Amino acid sequence: MGEPLHNFDNVLRAAEIIVDGHGLHFSPHKVTVSTSGLVPQMKRFIRESPCVLAVSLNATTDEVRNWIMPINRKYNLDMLLTMLREEIGQRHKFKVLFEYVMLAGINDRYEDFFFQ
DSSP states (O other), X not given: OOOGGGGHHHHHHHHHHHXXXXXXXXXXXXXXXXXXXXXXXXHHXXXXXXXXXXXXXXXXXXXXXXXXXXXXXXXXXXXXXXXXXXXXXXXXXXXXXXXXOOOTTTSOSGGGGGOO
């Protein structure tokens, strides 16, 4: 399917149509855009869209996430989570969901359940 935030302008426009009263009139809280973690585009999405953002973490360390999701080499966990804390702190009622696909023997260790 690809990374939706690589096509940011069209995704934002589609989300606007979906939630618009003259469009499909969905509640923004029912529309979710999922990303692998493109930090600049996520920041812009949080600022410009009322829709929900979902971030695919899939690992609790940069070492594992680099292997599973190469985008982490450019936007690591610390950069991603710091930006989210800063941006979400300024947005009342903005939702961010975290997605985590468990892969046997890779990111399903006991230690992975206590990510901080």
